[in-house]
Amino acid sequence: MLRRLLWAFTMVAVWMGMGPAAQAGGVANLAPVAPVMACASLASIDLSGATGAKTDLAASEVTGAKPYCRVTGTIAPAIQFEVRLPLAGWTQRYLQTGCGGLCGNLRIDAGKAESCTPVTDGSVVLASTDMGHSGMGGAWGKSVQQREDFAHRGVHLTALAAKGLIRAFYGQAPRYAYFSGCSDGGREALMEAQRYPQDFDGIAAGAPALNFTVQNSFHHGWLAKVNTGADGKAILLADDTKALHALALASCDAMDGLADGQITDPRACRVNPAQILCKGAYEAGKCLTPAKAEAARLIYQGARTADGKALEVGPLMPGSEEEWVGVFVPRTPDGMIGSAMFAGDTINHLLFTPNPATPFTPQTFPFTEAMYRAEEPARALYSADNPDLSAFNARGGRLILWHGWADPHISPLNTIDYYERVGAKLGKAQRDGFIRMFLFPGMGHCSGGDGPSEFPLLADLMAWVEGGDAPQAMIAHRAGQTGEGVPVGISGGPKPEGPPPGMFPPRKLLPPRSRPVYAYPQVAVYKGAGPVDDAASFAAKLTAPVNGIAAWIGAGR
Incomplete structure (x- = not known):
């Protein structure tokens, strides 16, 4: 009987990300896994059972410092996706990245990967999708199917296809699966947690366009x-x-006790x-x-x-x-x-x-x-506004919400409101067991702005999922120049074809800066001594309780 109880506990621990592969306080030390078949052979894999639709594939090796097997595919009727599988040293992780705006382009963007070795050393499988149509315009909306593909089907089926390819190529499923996206990618992230809670162990949702229609x-x-x-x-x-x-x-810079821009x-x-x-x-x-x-x-x-x-x-x-x-x-x-x-x-x-x-x-x-x-x-x-994340929590999922206070596209009040509504639905104690929210002063839409906007998002997410180390603070950095401005919905850079000439004027130079950004509702306050551009000069302070549930026409839905 004792043996069976120990076995059951071990299985539950493994399922929740706390098993032998995990280590307390950091990213797990997972043994690298080699492919069990040739890259080209993946083109003949039948994924229709996994995706529930006809799926066409092409596969080829990409050489370089971090060689990988590149698989591109189409899930009927028109969902384009790409998966990059390391040819050596795969550490049993899968990361899918979101697509911004109305999508319509296929681009893998593993941003905010500072200190995240599995991403920077090329040992993680990466994937993304165009969400079922080409081009940033909305003409595809005449198709009911393409509306559904954009709303949620494209991202979900790409996850199923990628996992099927991983099982075939390496002979096993990924130990951990992650999703990270900003803007509409943040909406996609929350949609996954709400509609398909089994797809990912850890999700990072930045500046989420969760109230899409509004x-x-x-x-x-x-x-x-x-x-x-x-x-x-x-x-x-x-x-x-x-x-x-x-x-x-x-009017407001010095309200926190420090005039720092x-x-x-x-x-x-x-x-x-x-x-x-x-x-x-x-x-x-x-x-x-x-x-x-x-x-x-x-x-x-x-x-x-x-x-x-x-x-x-x-x-x-x-x-x-x-x-x-x-x-x-x-x-x-x-x-x-x-x-x-x-x-x-x-x-x-x-x-x-x-x-x-x-x-x-x-x-x-x-x-x-x-x-x-x-x-x-x-x-x-389309909207990813359902606060009932009980199924995602029950499977051991972890969610990081993040937003820039100076976002010009999506008000950060949307993210605060969602965080508070999850607490009202599930109870604050339960919410705080699997969700953290970080609000970055001076940061624009997904990046840029006057405030520090680069931080170890993926490293902290993986450490939380794999080692149980819930992030309490992130040290954010600002380089010597602010961002150039980012077109709507494109996290991490401009549209592939580039913005219209002169649309984003040159930005003023600013000195390097580092700041701690604490999990909400704590904020960073100046200690009274030390350089104001050095994170070490700041400490955490709990803000006065704020009821972040908004009073608006859609409240109570």
Whole structure:
């Protein structure tokens, strides 16, 4: 009887990531596994049983410092995917990376891999997918199947296909499976935890577009609408964001006890653009006209109905102003307002059946409660807002949520709201046993910004899953220059074809900086001595309790 109990305990421990392969306090020391078949032979593997659909494959070896077997495939009808399997030294791990925006491109992006040896030494299997269509536009939305593929099927079936290839190539399943994505990749990450909790042991969801339908209709539509004048030209321009950012820092930078060019927690910050109204002629970068001040006020306010009801979880945060450039603030009056394009693609191609007979623009789109209700079927398909993660928790899953306070695309209040709603659903104690959330001051969308934005995300996730070492703090770094700006939804860099010329202006040089970023709700505070750009000069402080569940039209859904 005792022997059977010991065996049962061991099996449960292995299943939950605490078995003999795991080591306390760090990434497990897993024995490398060699392939049991030739790379080219993978092209003839039948994965239809694993994916539930016809799956075509091609395989070839890629040479170099870290050689791997590259398998590309198509899961019917049109889900393209790629898997990279190390030809030597595979350490029994699988990492799938997310795709941003409306996807439509196949790119493996294992970002935030600082100190993560399995990724940096090429000993992990990598994969990603285009989610069932090509191109960043939304024309594919006329297909019901492709809508489902984008919503959740493409990522899930890619995980099943990759695991099938791993079993065939190495003769065993991966010991640990991970997913990491930012922006829509963050939505994909949460969708996996919600719909397919058995797919991954550890998930990192950055700046998740979890409220997808609201994000790509009311949020971006509002930003485009309020920054477009009656003449069709942009009101706020790139130079104006400098004046607004200076105002935000003057108003709120020192609220944490240290004026250091970044706002630790901007939720308590209030910026009044009317304070920098021009007293004479307009001076770009120094003051605002009444029209510019009103546009800024409405941006800080966020999308609302005519009678004042909030149509989104929360607006963009003070301190994000210079990140607005290239999203909904162009450099010239005739420049492109990206948010109009983002909203138009989704509203006119993805949200309704049939699509609107007359395409909406931000100026004609109804910012009403009725329109919010009309989007409900699309929300049920695309949005990853279900707080019930009990199945993911029960299988031993671990989730890291992360977001930049200066994100110009997706308000970090969405992520806080989701974290709080999970706590309300499961209980805070249960939530805190398998979820950590990190909020990065001054960081833009997935990267860049004035604050430190590089940190050991994947290393900490693996250490938590494999060694039980729950991350309490991450040391974030800022290089000698801020990010150049990242197009919507693309984590880690620009679109493959590159952004429009001049869309993202050169950024000012900033000195290197390191800061600890503590698991929410703790924040880093200056000790009172030492260099302000050195993480060692800061300590953790518990913030006052904040009810992060938002009061908006979608609350209580």
